[in-house]
Amino acid sequence: MTAPAVFPLPATAYTLPLLAPFRGLTDRRGMIIHGRSPGEFSPFAEYTQEQDARWLVAAVEAALDDDPGPGSPVTSNAIVADVPDERLGEAVEQVLTGTGCRTVKLKVGGRSTGDELHRVSTAARAARGVVDDVRLRLDGNGRFGLDDAREFLVALSWADIPVEYVEQPCDSLRDMQVLHGDTDIPLAVDEGIRRDRSFDDLAAAADVAILKVAPLGGLAAAAELAASLPLPVVVSGAAESGIGVGRDAVGAARFGAPDRAHGLGTGTLLAADLTAHPVVPIDGVVAASRAPVDGDALARAADLVSDAERVTWRQRLDDAWGRALDLGLVGDEMLAELGALA
Numbered sequence: 387m388t389a390p391a392v393f394p395l396p397a398t399a400y401t402l403p404l405l406a407p408f409r410g411l412t413d414r415r416g417m418i419i420h421g422r423s424p425g426e427f428s429p430f431a432e433y434t435q436e437q438d439a440r441w442l443v444a445a446v447e448a449a450l451d452d453d454p455g456p457g458s459p460v461t462s463n464a465i466v467a468d469v470p471d472e473r474l475g476e477a478v479e480q481v482l483t484g485t486g487c488r489t490v491k492l493k494v495g496g497r498s499t500g501d502e503l504h505r506v507s508t509a510a511r512a513a514r515g516v517v518d519d520v521r522l523r524l525d526g527n528g529r530f531g532l533d534d535a536r537e538f539l540v541a542l543s544w545a546d547i548p549v550e551y552v553e554q555p556c557d558s559l560r561d562m563q564v565l566h567g568d569t570d571i572p573l574a575v576d577e578g579i580r581r582d583r584s585f586d587d588l589a590a591a592a593d594v595a596i597l598k599v600a601p602l603g604g605l606a607a608a609a610e611l612a613a614s615l616p617l618p619v620v621v622s623g624a625a626e627s628g629i630g631v632g633r634d635a636v637g638a639a640r641f642g643a644p645d646r647a648h649g650l651g652t653g654t655l656l657a658a659d660l661t662a663h664p665v666v667p668i669d670g671v672v673a674a675s676r677a678p679v680d681g682d683a684l685a686r687a688a689d690l691v692s693d694a695e696r697v698t699w700r701q702r703l704d705d706a707w708g709r710a711l712d713l714g715l716v717g718d719e720m721l722a723e724l725g726a727l728a
């Protein structure tokens with residue numbers, strides 16, 4: 387079958403403002419692909435074409451699938467935006483009260499050990515004020531050097547802080563292995579999974595694997611990976627709209643560790659969503675269900691995109707499509723279904 391040179395389905399570019407900065411961003415941008423169901427294509431600005439290609443395959447998989455998911459409740463963590471130290475306690479309290487979550491995730495890294503510990507202690511104190519047995523997830527995004535990471539983990543182990551795990555403190559899996567041998571604090575691997583794609587030594591580097599459905603190329607690819615990993619899997623969104631988060635929740639219900647909270651709480655960062663109701667944890671859970679796009683909400687979000695940006699997004703979509711074809715990521719079945727729909 388000959389594949390079309392440009393992506394064959396219609397798509398709408400959107401911008402969703404954030405309530406507070408996250409990952410250095412003040413809004414979340416992407417496209418909704420219109421198929422049998424909506425598919426979200428929202429790779430981050432710095433992503434490579436190959437990363438875009440995987441994300442697009444995940445969006446196409448969603449667009450071709452009209453199964454809304456089982457609807458079962460999935461436990462989620464809450465997430466804290468990038469707030470300054472003086473507002474951290476208040477932000478932690480607010481997000482735990484608002485979502486009913488019992489686990490809260492906080493970004494760490496880029497400060498002295500003393501400052502990191504102060505920040506984490508502030509968050510822990512505020513969190514315990516809301517939930518007695520709260521657990522903290524500390525995400526380093528690979529920003530610690532090995533020595534700094536060691537120092538941070540030692541400081542954490544002496545402080546009375548309920549840490550569930552520290553996520554990807556160091557960038558390299560080799561450093562993670564050294565660290566893992568040195569500490570009793572559980573570690574999780576996130577970026578290392580997507581980048582290294584070799585998992586033989588993973589259990590020597592971490593206790594938990596974080597799988598992000600969109601960057602891994604969709605539910606089928608993530609499920610296959612989950613089945614091959616020697617670690618319990620926490621499924622996490624990529625700060626997507628409710629369209630993406632709903633799909634991620636379906637993944638968490640299908641192949642996530644049943645006794646863990648999953649990373650489905652980023653909807654609280656958005657000032658507006660693309661679904662009729664925001665997809666956020668309520669009483670600590672998100673339904674494993676894909677909601678439809680709300681037409682008015684998408685129209686409002688599309689109005690925030692300039693004509694020039696719209697052209698840029700369409701080009702990025704077509705480039706990702708070309709790359710996905712080159713990489714052999716689009717199977718014959720997917721191609722045939724797209725052909726039938728277009």
Ligand SMILES: [Mg+2]
Binds near residue numbers: 525527553554577596
């Ligand atoms: Mg992470």
